[in-house]
Amino acid sequence: MSVTEAPDLKSRLEPYFAFVGPLVMILMILLFMGVMEPARYFRISNLNIILLDAALYMPMAMAMTFVITQRGIDLSIGSVAALTAILMAFLVKGYGFPAWLGVLSAIAIGALLGLVNGLVITKFRVPDLIGTLAMDLVYRGFALVLAKGLVLARFPELITGIGRGQIPGFLPIPVVIGIATFIGGALVLRNTYFGRYTIAIGSNPEAAEMTGIAVDRHKVYAYVLMGAAAGLAGVMLTGKLNAIQATSAPYFNLHVIAAVVVGGTSLFGGRASMIGSFAGVLLLSMMINALVTLRIEFFWQSVASGVVIISSVALYTWLQKKDRDGSGSMLEALRTPDNVKLFKLTAGLAAALVLFLILGFLFAGQTVPSG
Secondary structure (H helix, E strand, C coil): CCCCCCCCHHHHHHHHHHHHHHHHHHHHHHHHHHHHCHHHHCCHHHHHHHHHHHHHHHHHHHHHHHHHHCCCCCCCHHHHHHHHHHHHHHHHHHCCCCHHHHHHHHHHHHHHHHHHHHHHHHHCCCCHHHHHHHHHHHHHHHHHHHHCCCCEECCCHHHHHHHHCECCCCCEHHHHHHHHHHHHHHHHHHHCHHHHHHHHHHHCHHHHHHCCCCHHHHHHHHHHHHHHHHHHHHHHHHHHHCEECCCCCCCHHHHHHHHHHHCCCCCCCCCCCHHHHHHHHHHHHHHHHHHHHCCCCHHHHHHHHHHHHHHHHHHHHHHHHHHHHCCCCHHHHHCCHHHHHHHHHHHHHHHHHHHHHHHHHHHCCCCCCCC
16 A cells, blocks of 8 residues: 655646745835835825836736647737727717717727637638737727827716726726736636637637537637737726727737736646736836836836746746656756756846846936037
C-alpha cells in the first residue's frame, strides 16, 4: 500500500503564481512610492484616479482572457470602442434616442462587430492576428468617415454616470461595473461549459474537436463577448471624458493584452486566470499613475510598459516549458542553462528600465531649445 506524500508549500503555491506575481509587483510599487512620493500617491483623490483608470479596462480584460485562453487575440478593440461610441453619440444626440437605448445599442453593435471578427477568423481561416488587425483598420476608417474630424461632447447624465459617476459612500460606478464583469467572467470560466471548453480548446484544439466540442463556434462566442465588452468600454470612455472622437482609444488593445498576459493567462492557450487579469489591470494602472506622479514623460511610460510585458511573457513561457518538459521543483528548473540565460536577460531588462526611469526623472520638464 503506497502512501501519497502531501504536497509541499511550493507545489501548493505554484497554481496561484499568476496572481502572486502581479500582487508582488503591486506591493513593490506601493513600497517604492511610499518612499518617493507618499503624500501625492496615497491621496484619496489619486487612488480614485487609479481605480477609474483601471475600471475602463476591466470589461475588456475579462473578455480578452477568454479570447487569449483559446489561443486567439483581438487587436481591433480600440477601434470597436471608438466606432460604437461614435454610433451611440449619433443615435443619442442626432436622432434623439433615449440614453439607455443608446448604451444598449453600443454594446449590441460591439457584439455584432465581434461576430464579424469571429466569422472572418473561423470561416475565412484568416489568422487571428492578421484578421483582427485588418478589421481594426476597417472599423477605425468607418469611425473617421462618420465623425468627419468632429469631437462629439456633452452627453446625458446616464452616460457620464457610467463613465465617472460615484455611488455615495461607496465605489465609483465604473469600478462597480468593472468588478461585476470580472466576477461574472470568473463564474463563467469556472462553472460553465463555455469556460471549460475555452480551456480545452486552448490546451489542444484538435483533441477538443475530436471530443465533440464545436471549436469554431466557441471561438466566435469569445469574439462576440470581446466585442460587447469593447462596446461597453466605449460607453465608459465617452462618459468619463463627456466627449468622443474617431481617434479615441488608440492603445486599448496593447494595454488590455498586457494586463491579461501579466496576470498569467498564457498566449499559447490553455491557461487562464481571471483574478490574475484583474490584478494585471490594477498593476498597469498603478504603474502608469506612479510614473505620472514622478513627472516622467509619456514616452518613458511606454518604455516601462513594454519592459513589463516582455518580462512577464518570458516568465510565463518558462513556466509553461517547465510544465511540458516535466522538470522537477521550481528551484531545480531555475538552475538549467536556458533558464539562467533567461533570468540574466530579465535582469538586464530590469536594469534598463531603472536606467530609463532615472533618465526620465532627470530630464522631466526640460524643453529642447528651438532655433
